Amino acid sequence: MPDVLAVTPLSAPPDVSLRPPGSKSITNRALLCAALAPGRSTLTGVLFADDTHAMLGAVRALGATLTVDEAAYTVVVDGVDPRTQTRPAAVDARQSGTTGRFVVPAAALRPARSVVDGSAQLRARPFGPLTDALRELGATVEDLAEPGFLPVAVTGPVAGGKVALPGHLSSQFLSGLLMAGPLMAEGLSVELTSPLVSVPYVEATAAVMAAFGVTVDGLHVRPQSYRATDYAIEPDASAASYLLAAAAISGGRVTVEGLGTASLQGDVRFADLLEQMGARVERTADRVTVTGTGTLHGIDVDMADISDTAQTLAAVAVFADSPTRVRGIGFIRKKETDRIAAVVTELRRAGIDAVEDEDGFTVTPGTPAPTAFHTYDDHRMAMSLALLGLRVPGIEIRDPRCVSKTYPTYFVDLARL
Numbered sequence: 001m002p003d004v005l006a007v008t009p010l011s012a013p014p015d016v017s018l019r020p021p022g023s024k025s026i027t028n029r030a031l032l033c034a035a036l037a038p039g040r041s042t043l044t045g046v047l048f049a050d051d052t053h054a055m056l057g058a059v060r061a062l063g064a065t066l067t068v069d070e071a072a073y074t075v076v077v078d079g080v081d082p083r084t085q086t087r088p089a090a091v092d093a094r095q096s097g098t099t100g101r102f103v104v105p106a107a108a109l110r111p112a113r114s115v116v117d118g119s120a121q122l123r124a125r126p127f128g129p130l131t132d133a134l135r136e137l138g139a140t141v142e143d144l145a146e147p148g149f150l151p152v153a154v155t156g157p158v159a160g161g162k163v164a165l166p167g168h169l170s171s172q173f174l175s176g177l178l179m180a181g182p183l184m185a186e187g188l189s190v191e192l193t194s195p196l197v198s199v200p201y202v203e204a205t206a207a208v209m210a211a212f213g214v215t216v217d218g219l220h221v222r223p224q225s226y227r228a229t230d231y232a233i234e235p236d237a238s239a240a241s242y243l244l245a246a247a248a249i250s251g252g253r254v255t256v257e258g259l260g261t262a263s264l265q266g267d268v269r270f271a272d273l274l275e276q277m278g279a280r281v282e283r284t285a286d287r288v289t290v291t292g293t294g295t296l297h298g299i300d301v302d303m304a305d306i307s308d309t310a311q312t313l314a315a316v317a318v319f320a321d322s323p324t325r326v327r328g329i330g331f332i333r334k335k336e337t338d339r340i341a342a343v344v345t346e347l348r349r350a351g352i353d354a355v356e357d358e359d360g361f362t363v364t365p366g367t368p369a370p371t372a373f374h375t376y377d378d379h380r381m382a383m384s385l386a387l388l389g390l391r392v393p394g395i396e397i398r399d400p401r402c403v404s405k406t407y408p409t410y411f412v413d414l415a416r417l
Protein backbone atom coordinates (compact mmCIF):
# COMPACT_ATOMS: atom_id res chain seq x y z
CA MET A 1 0.00 0.00 0.00
CA PRO A 2 1.29 3.51 -0.79
CA ASP A 3 2.06 6.05 1.96
CA VAL A 4 -0.80 8.19 0.65
CA LEU A 5 -3.80 6.50 -0.92
CA ALA A 6 -6.02 8.32 -3.44
CA VAL A 7 -9.66 7.27 -3.13
CA THR A 8 -11.47 6.83 -6.45
CA PRO A 9 -15.01 8.26 -6.50
CA LEU A 10 -17.76 5.75 -7.28
CA SER A 11 -18.68 5.75 -10.96
CA ALA A 12 -22.16 4.38 -10.21
CA PRO A 13 -24.12 3.63 -7.02
CA PRO A 14 -22.99 0.26 -5.62
CA ASP A 15 -25.24 -2.78 -5.51
CA VAL A 16 -23.23 -5.40 -3.67
CA SER A 17 -23.36 -7.99 -0.95
CA LEU A 18 -20.31 -8.31 1.31
CA ARG A 19 -19.24 -10.29 4.34
CA PRO A 20 -16.82 -8.20 6.43
CA PRO A 21 -14.00 -9.99 8.26
CA GLY A 22 -14.58 -11.53 11.69
CA SER A 23 -15.34 -9.34 14.67
CA LYS A 24 -12.30 -8.06 16.50
CA SER A 25 -14.21 -7.89 19.77
CA ILE A 26 -15.63 -11.41 19.51
CA THR A 27 -12.34 -12.88 18.23
CA ASN A 28 -10.43 -11.50 21.18
CA ARG A 29 -13.03 -12.66 23.70
CA ALA A 30 -13.27 -16.13 22.16
CA LEU A 31 -9.47 -16.51 22.05
CA LEU A 32 -9.19 -15.64 25.72
CA CYS A 33 -12.13 -17.80 26.87
CA ALA A 34 -10.76 -20.72 24.83
CA ALA A 35 -7.31 -20.21 26.34
CA LEU A 36 -8.84 -20.37 29.85
CA ALA A 37 -10.78 -23.57 29.00
CA PRO A 38 -8.74 -26.75 29.49
CA GLY A 39 -9.04 -28.87 26.33
CA ARG A 40 -9.45 -28.10 22.65
CA SER A 41 -11.63 -25.35 21.17
CA THR A 42 -11.91 -24.61 17.47
CA LEU A 43 -12.68 -21.01 16.54
CA THR A 44 -13.93 -20.25 13.03
CA GLY A 45 -14.53 -16.92 11.29
CA VAL A 46 -11.50 -15.55 13.13
CA LEU A 47 -10.30 -12.03 12.30
CA PHE A 48 -6.61 -11.87 11.43
CA ALA A 49 -5.55 -8.28 12.01
CA ASP A 50 -3.06 -6.52 14.24
CA ASP A 51 -5.34 -6.47 17.29
CA THR A 52 -6.08 -10.19 17.10
CA HIS A 53 -2.43 -11.06 16.39
CA ALA A 54 -1.78 -9.24 19.66
CA MET A 55 -4.27 -11.51 21.44
CA LEU A 56 -2.90 -14.64 19.73
CA GLY A 57 0.53 -13.76 21.09
CA ALA A 58 -0.91 -12.98 24.51
CA VAL A 59 -2.77 -16.25 25.02
CA ARG A 60 0.30 -18.18 23.84
CA ALA A 61 2.39 -16.33 26.40
CA LEU A 62 -0.16 -17.25 29.06
CA GLY A 63 0.18 -20.97 28.24
CA ALA A 64 -2.30 -21.87 25.48
CA THR A 65 -1.15 -23.85 22.45
CA LEU A 66 -2.47 -22.58 19.11
CA THR A 67 -2.79 -24.05 15.65
CA VAL A 68 -3.47 -21.18 13.29
CA ASP A 69 -4.85 -21.52 9.75
CA GLU A 70 -5.25 -18.00 8.41
CA ALA A 71 -6.46 -19.15 4.99
CA ALA A 72 -9.34 -21.01 6.68
CA TYR A 73 -9.99 -18.22 9.25
CA THR A 74 -9.56 -20.87 11.94
CA VAL A 75 -7.63 -21.19 15.19
CA VAL A 76 -7.50 -24.37 17.25
CA VAL A 77 -6.83 -23.47 20.88
CA ASP A 78 -5.59 -25.95 23.46
CA GLY A 79 -6.40 -24.14 26.67
CA VAL A 80 -5.02 -24.57 30.18
CA ASP A 81 -6.15 -23.62 33.67
CA PRO A 82 -4.07 -20.48 34.31
CA ARG A 83 -3.98 -21.30 38.03
CA THR A 84 -1.61 -24.17 37.21
CA GLN A 85 0.80 -21.97 35.22
CA THR A 86 4.01 -21.07 37.02
CA ARG A 87 6.15 -19.80 34.12
CA PRO A 88 6.79 -16.04 33.91
CA ALA A 89 5.24 -14.44 30.84
CA ALA A 90 5.73 -11.34 28.70
CA VAL A 91 2.83 -9.99 26.67
CA ASP A 92 2.95 -7.31 23.97
CA ALA A 93 -0.60 -6.01 23.52
CA ARG A 94 0.61 -3.75 20.66
CA GLN A 95 -2.11 -1.10 20.00
CA SER A 96 -4.93 -3.33 21.17
CA GLY A 97 -7.05 -2.01 24.03
CA THR A 98 -9.01 -5.25 24.26
CA THR A 99 -5.86 -7.35 24.43
CA GLY A 100 -4.31 -5.18 27.13
CA ARG A 101 -7.45 -4.79 29.23
CA PHE A 102 -8.48 -8.46 28.92
CA VAL A 103 -5.05 -9.99 29.49
CA VAL A 104 -4.05 -8.03 32.60
CA PRO A 105 -6.83 -9.64 34.72
CA ALA A 106 -6.26 -13.06 33.11
CA ALA A 107 -2.56 -12.80 33.98
CA ALA A 108 -3.57 -12.13 37.59
CA LEU A 109 -4.99 -15.68 37.74
CA ARG A 110 -1.49 -17.13 37.29
CA PRO A 111 0.80 -17.73 40.26
CA ALA A 112 3.65 -16.27 38.21
CA ARG A 113 4.84 -12.83 37.16
CA SER A 114 3.51 -11.56 33.82
CA VAL A 115 4.75 -8.35 32.25
CA VAL A 116 2.16 -6.68 30.01
CA ASP A 117 3.21 -3.85 27.71
CA GLY A 118 2.02 -2.29 24.47
CA SER A 119 2.83 0.29 21.81
CA ALA A 120 3.47 3.93 22.70
CA GLN A 121 -0.15 4.55 21.72
CA LEU A 122 -1.51 1.92 24.14
CA ARG A 123 0.87 3.12 26.86
CA ALA A 124 -0.95 6.47 26.68
CA ARG A 125 -4.38 4.89 27.29
CA PRO A 126 -5.74 4.41 30.84
CA PHE A 127 -5.26 1.17 32.79
CA GLY A 128 -5.41 2.55 36.34
CA PRO A 129 -9.01 1.57 37.18
CA LEU A 130 -8.20 -2.00 36.17
CA THR A 131 -4.92 -2.32 38.04
CA ASP A 132 -6.43 -0.66 41.15
CA ALA A 133 -9.31 -3.17 41.04
CA LEU A 134 -6.95 -6.13 40.70
CA ARG A 135 -4.90 -4.97 43.70
CA GLU A 136 -8.14 -4.66 45.65
CA LEU A 137 -8.98 -8.23 44.66
CA GLY A 138 -5.65 -9.54 45.94
CA ALA A 139 -3.25 -9.52 42.98
CA THR A 140 0.17 -7.89 43.01
CA VAL A 141 0.46 -5.26 40.29
CA GLU A 142 3.72 -3.36 39.80
CA ASP A 143 3.68 -0.17 37.74
CA LEU A 144 6.82 -0.42 35.62
CA ALA A 145 6.52 3.16 34.36
CA GLU A 146 3.87 5.77 35.12
CA PRO A 147 1.26 4.56 37.66
CA GLY A 148 -2.04 3.75 35.96
CA PHE A 149 -0.48 3.00 32.56
CA LEU A 150 1.35 0.16 30.83
CA PRO A 151 3.77 -1.48 31.27
CA VAL A 152 2.79 -3.39 34.39
CA ALA A 153 3.89 -6.64 36.02
CA VAL A 154 1.04 -8.74 37.38
CA THR A 155 1.46 -11.61 39.84
CA GLY A 156 -1.40 -13.79 41.02
CA PRO A 157 -3.25 -15.56 42.25
CA VAL A 158 -6.01 -13.01 42.58
CA ALA A 159 -8.48 -14.04 45.29
CA GLY A 160 -11.54 -12.21 43.95
CA GLY A 161 -14.48 -10.87 45.94
CA LYS A 162 -16.11 -7.43 45.80
CA VAL A 163 -14.64 -4.47 43.96
CA ALA A 164 -15.63 -0.94 42.95
CA LEU A 165 -14.91 0.14 39.37
CA PRO A 166 -15.59 3.32 37.36
CA GLY A 167 -17.56 2.75 34.15
CA HIS A 168 -17.22 6.07 32.34
CA LEU A 169 -13.75 5.66 30.80
CA SER A 170 -14.00 2.24 29.16
CA SER A 171 -16.07 -0.91 29.41
CA GLN A 172 -13.00 -3.02 28.70
CA PHE A 173 -11.92 -2.99 32.36
CA LEU A 174 -15.23 -4.59 33.32
CA SER A 175 -15.17 -7.09 30.45
CA GLY A 176 -11.63 -8.14 31.38
CA LEU A 177 -12.49 -8.58 35.06
CA LEU A 178 -15.67 -10.54 34.24
CA MET A 179 -13.76 -12.98 32.00
CA ALA A 180 -11.24 -13.66 34.78
CA GLY A 181 -14.03 -13.81 37.40
CA PRO A 182 -15.03 -17.49 37.14
CA LEU A 183 -11.47 -18.57 37.96
CA MET A 184 -11.15 -16.35 41.05
CA ALA A 185 -11.44 -18.42 44.25
CA GLU A 186 -14.08 -16.09 45.70
CA GLY A 187 -15.72 -15.26 42.38
CA LEU A 188 -16.27 -11.60 41.51
CA SER A 189 -18.82 -8.90 42.31
CA VAL A 190 -18.35 -5.53 40.64
CA GLU A 191 -20.00 -2.33 41.77
CA LEU A 192 -19.88 0.48 39.20
CA THR A 193 -19.08 3.88 40.65
CA SER A 194 -19.91 5.82 37.47
CA PRO A 195 -22.18 5.22 34.46
CA LEU A 196 -20.98 2.51 32.09
CA VAL A 197 -20.07 3.41 28.49
CA SER A 198 -20.04 0.91 25.61
CA VAL A 199 -22.65 -1.25 27.38
CA PRO A 200 -23.27 -3.68 24.48
CA TYR A 201 -19.66 -4.84 24.69
CA VAL A 202 -20.25 -6.09 28.22
CA GLU A 203 -23.32 -7.97 27.02
CA ALA A 204 -21.14 -9.50 24.30
CA THR A 205 -18.63 -10.53 26.95
CA ALA A 206 -21.31 -12.39 28.90
CA ALA A 207 -22.59 -14.03 25.71
CA VAL A 208 -19.17 -15.34 24.69
CA MET A 209 -18.49 -16.53 28.25
CA ALA A 210 -21.83 -18.38 28.18
CA ALA A 211 -20.77 -20.16 24.99
CA PHE A 212 -17.71 -21.37 26.93
CA GLY A 213 -19.87 -22.71 29.76
CA VAL A 214 -19.73 -19.96 32.39
CA THR A 215 -22.55 -17.73 33.60
CA VAL A 216 -22.47 -14.02 34.41
CA ASP A 217 -25.26 -12.82 36.64
CA GLY A 218 -25.48 -9.02 36.27
CA LEU A 219 -22.11 -7.87 37.56
CA HIS A 220 -21.54 -11.05 39.58
CA VAL A 221 -19.62 -14.16 38.60
CA ARG A 222 -19.45 -17.22 40.85
CA PRO A 223 -16.49 -19.60 40.74
CA GLN A 224 -16.88 -21.85 37.69
CA SER A 225 -14.79 -23.66 35.06
CA TYR A 226 -14.56 -22.71 31.41
CA ARG A 227 -15.50 -25.51 29.00
CA ALA A 228 -13.71 -25.92 25.67
CA THR A 229 -16.06 -25.62 22.70
CA ASP A 230 -16.24 -24.94 18.98
CA TYR A 231 -17.23 -21.35 18.31
CA ALA A 232 -18.16 -19.45 15.13
CA ILE A 233 -17.23 -15.75 15.21
CA GLU A 234 -19.61 -13.35 13.47
CA PRO A 235 -18.39 -10.59 11.10
CA ASP A 236 -17.30 -7.25 12.54
CA ALA A 237 -20.16 -4.80 12.97
CA SER A 238 -17.91 -1.74 13.30
CA ALA A 239 -16.25 -2.70 10.01
CA ALA A 240 -19.72 -3.07 8.48
CA SER A 241 -20.55 0.53 9.40
CA TYR A 242 -18.31 1.87 6.61
CA LEU A 243 -19.87 -0.37 3.97
CA LEU A 244 -23.43 0.51 5.03
CA ALA A 245 -22.52 4.20 5.20
CA ALA A 246 -21.23 3.97 1.62
CA ALA A 247 -24.68 2.85 0.48
CA ALA A 248 -26.39 5.67 2.37
CA ILE A 249 -24.20 8.42 0.92
CA SER A 250 -24.17 7.12 -2.65
CA GLY A 251 -27.79 6.18 -3.23
CA GLY A 252 -26.62 2.60 -3.73
CA ARG A 253 -27.42 -0.65 -2.00
CA VAL A 254 -25.10 -2.66 0.25
CA THR A 255 -25.97 -5.90 2.00
CA VAL A 256 -23.80 -7.05 4.86
CA GLU A 257 -23.96 -10.81 5.29
CA GLY A 258 -23.58 -12.55 8.63
CA LEU A 259 -24.75 -9.62 10.75
CA GLY A 260 -28.35 -8.85 11.61
CA THR A 261 -30.78 -8.60 14.47
CA ALA A 262 -29.22 -11.69 16.12
CA SER A 263 -25.78 -10.08 16.33
CA LEU A 264 -23.93 -9.89 19.67
CA GLN A 265 -22.46 -6.53 18.66
CA GLY A 266 -24.07 -3.22 19.54
CA ASP A 267 -22.52 -1.60 16.47
CA VAL A 268 -25.09 -3.30 14.20
CA ARG A 269 -27.36 -0.54 15.47
CA PHE A 270 -25.41 1.92 13.33
CA ALA A 271 -27.91 0.95 10.61
CA ASP A 272 -30.69 2.38 12.81
CA LEU A 273 -29.00 5.78 12.63
CA LEU A 274 -28.76 5.60 8.85
CA GLU A 275 -32.48 4.79 8.85
CA GLN A 276 -33.22 7.80 11.08
CA MET A 277 -31.28 9.94 8.62
CA GLY A 278 -33.38 8.74 5.70
CA ALA A 279 -31.81 5.59 4.28
CA ARG A 280 -33.91 2.45 3.82
CA VAL A 281 -32.85 -0.48 6.02
CA GLU A 282 -33.94 -4.11 5.78
CA ARG A 283 -32.90 -6.58 8.45
CA THR A 284 -33.06 -10.31 9.00
CA ALA A 285 -31.46 -12.30 11.81
CA ASP A 286 -28.16 -12.48 9.93
CA ARG A 287 -28.21 -9.81 7.23
CA VAL A 288 -28.62 -6.03 6.93
CA THR A 289 -29.28 -4.14 3.71
CA VAL A 290 -29.00 -0.37 3.48
CA THR A 291 -30.32 1.45 0.43
CA GLY A 292 -29.55 5.10 -0.07
CA THR A 293 -32.64 7.11 -0.97
CA GLY A 294 -30.87 10.25 -2.12
CA THR A 295 -32.04 12.09 0.98
CA LEU A 296 -30.20 12.24 4.31
CA HIS A 297 -31.25 14.43 7.24
CA GLY A 298 -29.06 15.41 10.17
CA ILE A 299 -29.77 13.79 13.55
CA ASP A 300 -29.01 14.46 17.20
CA VAL A 301 -27.80 11.25 18.79
CA ASP A 302 -26.11 9.83 21.89
CA MET A 303 -23.50 7.31 20.71
CA ALA A 304 -22.10 6.18 24.08
CA ASP A 305 -23.11 2.59 23.31
CA ILE A 306 -21.66 2.46 19.79
CA SER A 307 -18.87 5.03 19.79
CA ASP A 308 -16.61 3.14 17.35
CA THR A 309 -19.08 4.23 14.65
CA ALA A 310 -19.10 7.94 15.63
CA GLN A 311 -16.46 8.81 13.03
CA THR A 312 -18.43 6.89 10.38
CA LEU A 313 -21.48 8.98 11.24
CA ALA A 314 -19.41 12.17 11.01
CA ALA A 315 -18.53 11.25 7.42
CA VAL A 316 -22.17 10.51 6.54
CA ALA A 317 -23.27 13.77 8.19
CA VAL A 318 -21.24 15.75 5.63
CA PHE A 319 -23.76 14.69 2.95
CA ALA A 320 -26.97 15.35 4.90
CA ASP A 321 -29.26 18.35 4.46
CA SER A 322 -29.04 19.60 8.05
CA PRO A 323 -26.48 19.45 10.90
CA THR A 324 -25.76 16.28 12.92
CA ARG A 325 -24.91 16.42 16.59
CA VAL A 326 -23.24 13.46 18.33
CA ARG A 327 -23.24 13.34 22.14
CA GLY A 328 -22.20 11.09 24.99
CA ILE A 329 -18.77 10.17 23.65
CA GLY A 330 -16.28 12.25 25.65
CA PHE A 331 -14.44 9.00 26.48
CA ILE A 332 -13.35 8.52 22.84
CA ARG A 333 -10.73 11.19 23.47
CA LYS A 334 -8.76 8.32 25.05
CA LYS A 335 -8.89 5.85 22.17
CA GLU A 336 -6.23 5.39 19.47
CA THR A 337 -6.18 9.19 19.36
CA ASP A 338 -8.45 11.96 20.64
CA ARG A 339 -11.12 10.97 18.15
CA ILE A 340 -13.35 14.01 18.72
CA ALA A 341 -10.53 16.47 18.08
CA ALA A 342 -9.15 14.40 15.19
CA VAL A 343 -12.40 14.06 13.25
CA VAL A 344 -13.26 17.74 13.70
CA THR A 345 -9.74 18.85 12.68
CA GLU A 346 -9.83 16.73 9.53
CA LEU A 347 -13.32 17.73 8.42
CA ARG A 348 -12.31 21.36 8.86
CA ARG A 349 -9.20 20.68 6.78
CA ALA A 350 -11.62 19.77 3.96
CA GLY A 351 -13.56 23.00 4.51
CA ILE A 352 -16.45 21.39 6.37
CA ASP A 353 -17.94 23.25 9.34
CA ALA A 354 -17.37 20.87 12.23
CA VAL A 355 -17.12 21.84 15.90
CA GLU A 356 -16.21 19.86 18.97
CA ASP A 357 -17.57 20.06 22.46
CA GLU A 358 -16.46 18.20 25.55
CA ASP A 359 -18.83 15.35 24.92
CA GLY A 360 -19.07 15.07 21.13
CA PHE A 361 -19.22 17.09 17.94
CA THR A 362 -21.52 18.81 15.44
CA VAL A 363 -21.07 18.52 11.68
CA THR A 364 -22.76 20.94 9.27
CA PRO A 365 -23.12 19.53 5.75
CA GLY A 366 -20.98 20.88 2.93
CA THR A 367 -18.90 19.86 -0.06
CA PRO A 368 -15.46 18.58 0.96
CA ALA A 369 -12.55 20.20 -0.86
CA PRO A 370 -9.77 18.01 -2.30
CA THR A 371 -7.80 17.03 0.82
CA ALA A 372 -5.04 14.70 1.98
CA PHE A 373 -6.41 13.59 5.34
CA HIS A 374 -4.21 12.89 8.34
CA THR A 375 -5.18 9.68 10.15
CA TYR A 376 -3.41 9.89 13.55
CA ASP A 377 -2.47 6.18 13.46
CA ASP A 378 -6.18 5.53 14.00
CA HIS A 379 -7.74 2.94 11.69
CA ARG A 380 -11.19 4.47 12.17
CA MET A 381 -9.99 7.91 11.00
CA ALA A 382 -8.68 6.33 7.79
CA MET A 383 -11.74 4.17 7.16
CA SER A 384 -14.26 6.96 7.86
CA LEU A 385 -12.58 9.75 5.93
CA ALA A 386 -12.10 7.48 2.90
CA LEU A 387 -15.91 7.47 2.58
CA LEU A 388 -15.80 11.14 1.53
CA GLY A 389 -13.69 10.11 -1.45
CA LEU A 390 -16.47 7.88 -2.74
CA ARG A 391 -18.55 11.01 -3.35
CA VAL A 392 -16.05 13.75 -4.19
CA PRO A 393 -12.76 13.76 -6.17
CA GLY A 394 -9.37 14.58 -4.72
CA ILE A 395 -9.62 12.75 -1.38
CA GLU A 396 -6.41 11.13 -0.17
CA ILE A 397 -5.69 9.13 2.97
CA ARG A 398 -2.27 9.45 4.58
CA ASP A 399 -0.83 6.33 6.22
CA PRO A 400 -3.64 4.06 4.97
CA ARG A 401 -1.84 1.02 6.41
CA CYS A 402 -3.20 1.89 9.87
CA VAL A 403 -6.40 0.03 8.88
CA SER A 404 -4.49 -3.19 9.61
CA LYS A 405 -5.40 -2.77 13.29
CA THR A 406 -8.83 -4.28 12.64
CA TYR A 407 -9.55 -4.42 8.87
CA PRO A 408 -6.47 -5.13 6.74
CA THR A 409 -8.56 -5.67 3.58
CA TYR A 410 -10.62 -2.49 3.98
CA PHE A 411 -9.47 -0.74 0.81
CA VAL A 412 -9.94 -3.95 -1.18
CA ASP A 413 -13.56 -4.17 0.02
CA LEU A 414 -14.11 -0.45 -0.63
CA ALA A 415 -12.93 -0.95 -4.21
CA ARG A 416 -15.57 -3.67 -4.61
CA LEU A 417 -18.23 -0.97 -4.22
Ligand SMILES: O=C(O)C1=C[C@@H](OP(=O)(O)O)[C@@H](O)[C@H](O)C1
Pocket (backbone or CB within 6 Å): 024, 025, 026, 097, 098, 169, 170, 171, 172, 175, 197, 198, 201, 307, 308
Ligand atom coordinates in the same frame (compact mmCIF):
# COMPACT_ATOMS: atom_id res chain seq x y z
O1 LIG B 1 -14.78 -4.62 24.49
C1 LIG B 1 -14.55 -4.37 23.31
O2 LIG B 1 -14.37 -5.27 22.46
C2 LIG B 1 -14.48 -2.97 22.88
C3 LIG B 1 -15.03 -1.98 23.65
C4 LIG B 1 -15.04 -0.56 23.25
O3 LIG B 1 -14.09 0.14 24.02
P1 LIG B 1 -14.47 1.00 25.36
O4 LIG B 1 -15.20 0.11 26.29
O5 LIG B 1 -13.12 1.40 25.87
O6 LIG B 1 -15.29 2.16 24.90
C5 LIG B 1 -14.70 -0.37 21.78
O7 LIG B 1 -14.41 0.98 21.52
C6 LIG B 1 -13.52 -1.21 21.37
O8 LIG B 1 -13.21 -1.05 20.01
C7 LIG B 1 -13.82 -2.68 21.59
Ligand SMILES: C=C(OP(=O)(O)O)C(=O)O
Pocket (backbone or CB within 6 Å): 051, 095, 096, 097, 098, 099, 308, 335, 336, 380, 406
Ligand atom coordinates in the same frame (compact mmCIF):
# COMPACT_ATOMS: atom_id res chain seq x y z
C1 LIG C 1 -11.05 1.60 20.27
C2 LIG C 1 -10.74 0.56 19.49
O1 LIG C 1 -9.98 -0.49 19.83
P1 LIG C 1 -9.33 -0.97 21.22
O2 LIG C 1 -9.89 -0.16 22.33
O3 LIG C 1 -9.66 -2.42 21.33
O4 LIG C 1 -7.86 -0.74 21.04
C3 LIG C 1 -11.29 0.47 18.12
O5 LIG C 1 -11.17 -0.61 17.50
O6 LIG C 1 -11.84 1.45 17.61
